[in-house]
Amino acid sequence: xxxxxxxxxYQGVLACSGDAEVQGLCYDSRKVKPGxxxxxxxxxxxxGHDFAAQAKEKGACALVVQRxxxxxxxxxxxxxxxxxxxxxxxSFYGHxxxxxxxxxxxxxxxxxxxxxxxxxIARMAGHKVGLIGTVCTMIGEETYEATLTTPxxxxxxxxxxxxxxxxxxxxxxxxxxxxxxxxxxAGMHYDAALYTNLSQDHLDYFGDMDSYRRAKEEFxxxxxxxxxxxxMDDDSSVHMIxxxxxxxxxxxxxxxxxxxxxxxxxxxxxxxxxxxxxxxVQLNLQLSGIFNVYNSMGAAVTCLELGxxxxxxxxxxxxxxVVPGRIxxxxxxxPYKVILDYAHSPAALENVLETVRQFTAGRLICVxxxxxxxxxxxxxxxxxxxxxxADYSILTSDNPRYEDPMEILEAIETGIAQRNSPYEIIxxxxxxxxxxxxxxxxxxxxxxxxxxxxxxxxxxxxxxxxDEKVVVFELLQEMGLD
Numbered sequence: 001x002x003x004x005x006x007x008x009x010y011q012g013v014l015a016c017s018g019d020a021e022v023q024g025l026c027y028d029s030r031k032v033k034p035g036x037x038x039x040x041x042x043x044x045x046x047x048g049h050d051f052a053a054q055a056k057e058k059g060a061c062a063l064v065v066q067r068x069x070x071x072x073x074x075x076x077x078x079x080x081x082x083x084x085x086x087x088x089x090x091s092f093y094g095h096x097x098x099x100x101x102x103x104x105x106x107x108x109x110x111x112x113x114x115x116x117x118x119x120x121i122a123r124m125a126g127h128k129v130g131l132i133g134t135v136c137t138m139i140g141e142e143t144y145e146a147t148l149t150t151p152x153x154x155x156x157x158x159x160x161x162x163x164x165x166x167x168x169x170x171x172x173x174x175x176x177x178x179x180x181x182x183x184x185x186a187g188m189h190y191d192a193a194l195y196t197n198l199s200q201d202h203l204d205y206f207g208d209m210d211s212y213r214r215a216k217e218e219f220x221x222x223x224x225x226x227x228x229x230x231x232m233d234d235d236s237s238v239h240m241i242x243x244x245x246x247x248x249x250x251x252x253x254x255x256x257x258x259x260x261x262x263x264x265x266x267x268x269x270x271x272x273x274x275x276x277x278x279x280x281v282q283l284n285l286q287l288s289g290i291f292n293v294y295n296s297m298g299a300a301v302t303c304l305e306l307g308x309x310x311x312x313x314x315x316x317x318x319x320x321x322v323v324p325g326r327i328x329x330x331x332x333x334x335p336y337k338v339i340l341d342y343a344h345s346p347a348a349l350e351n352v353l354e355t356v357r358q359f360t361a362g363r364l365i366c367v368x369x370x371x372x373x374x375x376x377x378x379x380x381x382x383x384x385x386x387x388x389x390a391d392y393s394i395l396t397s398d399n400p401r402y403e404d405p406m407e408i409l410e411a412i413e414t415g416i417a418q419r420n421s422p423y424e425i426i427x428x429x430x431x432x433x434x435x436x437x438x439x440x441x442x443x444x445x446x447x448x449x450x451x452x453x454x455x456x457x458x459x460x461x462x463x464x465x466x467d468e469k470v471v472v473f474e475l476l477q478e479m480g481l482d
Contacts, residue, residue, distance in 0.1 A: 018074030034059030086153035107196025117299035121316030130163035150179035199347030267359035289355035325452025335442035342452025362443030366390035372403030383415025396432035
C-alpha cells in the first residue's frame with residue numbers, strides 16, 4: 001500500500017515528505033524488515049526517534065515522526081505518533097473492525113470471565129467469535145498465546161484482520177487502562193463497551209486512582225462506542241455515564257435497567273433470575289461467586305442490547321464449565337481441594353477468598369505473593385486481606401521480575417502481621433505449594449493465588465517455565481497422592 005493512501009484519511013498528519021510502497025509496519029527498530037513503515041515512539045526508557053537511522057539500515061521505507069529527522073527517508077510528521085500508529089495500522093489492514101460487531105470490556109476485575117461469557121453467548125446466537133484477552137487470543141476454534149491484555153495497535157489490527165479474513169462476525173476484547181492511555185485503540189469504534197468495576201491496581205504506572213479511572217472513562221465516550229453497559233453497583237460507575245452515549249445499567253443492590261433476584265450461591269455455581277427491562281430469564285451457572293453474578297449480568301445485558309436472544313444468553317452462560325485460572329478447581333485425588341486463581345490485586349484476592357470461604361468445610365489455606373516492578377502499595381493490603389480471610393497463609397514468590405523476592409515478601413508481611421492469623425514465608429513457589437499440599441487435611445481448600453493461567457515465573461528478565469497445574473500434579477505424584 002502506498003504511504004500516501006494510508007495517510008489520506010488521517011487528519012493528524014502535519015506534513016509529509018515523499019511517498020513509498022509500504023509492505024509492513026514496525027515500531028521496534030530491532031525488528032524492522034525491508035519495506036516497513038517505522039513508527040518513532042517516544043518512551044520512558046528510550047525514544048524511537050533515536051533509532052530511525054538503524055531502522056533505515058534495516059530497510060525501512062519511511063518514518064512516522066513527531067519531529068523532523070535528518071534521515072534520508074520519506075517522513076510523515078504527526079503530533080502524536082502513538083495515535084497515528086493506531087489509525088494508520090487500521091488503514092493498512094483495511095479497517096477490519098468495521099466488518100465485525102465489536103465489543104470491548106474494561107474494568108479492574110472480571111474482564112477475562114466476561115469476555116469468555118460474551119463469546120459463549122455469541123456462539124449460541126450463531127456468530128463466529130474472535131476473542132482477545134489476558135489468557136489467549138481465539139479465532140473461532142483456533143487458540144493462540146496472548147502477550148498483552150490488549151495488544152499494541154499494530155498487532156491488534158493484524159489480529160482483527162485475521163479474524164475478518166477467517167469469517168469472524170463478532171470480536172470481544174479486553175480493554176486495559178494501559179491500552180487506552182497509550183492510544184492503542186485510537187480511531188477504533190465499538191458497538192458496545194462494558195464496564196465491570198474499579199479497584200486498586202496498576203498504580204506503578206498511573207500514580208493514583210484518579211488517573212487510573214480517567215483512563216477508563218474515555219472508553220465510554222462517542223469517540224469509542226455506540227452504547228455503554230455499566231455495573232451501577234460499583235462506586236466509580238458515576239464516572240462512566242453521561243458521556244454522550246446511551247447507557248444500560250445493571251446491578252444487584254441498585255435499582256436499574258437490569259437486576260438479579262433470588263440469588264443462590266453454592267460450591268458448584270450460582271443461580272439467579274435476570275430481569276432486563278421487565279423481561280425475565282432464570283440462569284443456573286456452573287461458575288461460583290457473587291462476582292460471577294456481576295460478570296454474567298454484564299455479559300448477558302451486553303448481548304441482549306446487541307440483539308441476541310434470551311435463549312442464546314441462557315444457553316451460552318449455562319454451557320460454561322470453567323474460565324482458565326479463574327477459581328479453577330483442579331481434579332486432584334485428594335481429600336482436600338486445590339483451586340487456582342489469577343487474583344493479583346487486593347480486591348481480586350478478597351473476592352476469591354470470600355467466595356471459597358463459603359464452601360470450605362475445614363481450613364482455607366492461601367498461597368500467594370505479589371509481582372515485582374508493579375504497584376508496591378498493594379503488598380501490605382493483600383497481606384492484611386489474607387490474614388483476615390484465610391486460616392493459614394504461605395507467602396511466596398510470584399513474578400519478582402528485577403526485584404529482590406524477599407523484599408516483596410517482607411512488604412506483604414507488614415500487612416498480614418496486623419492480623420492474628422498464622423502464616424509463614426517460603427520464597428520458592430514450588431516448595432510453598434508442596435508445603436501447602438503436605439499440611440492440608442480433609443475438608444481444607446488450598447487457594448493458589450496470583451498465577452492462574454500463567455505458565456511461567458519472570459525472574460530478572462527471564463520467563464522460566466512454571467505452570468501451577470503441572471507443578472501441583474508433579475508434587476502430588478512425588479507425594480504418592482496422584
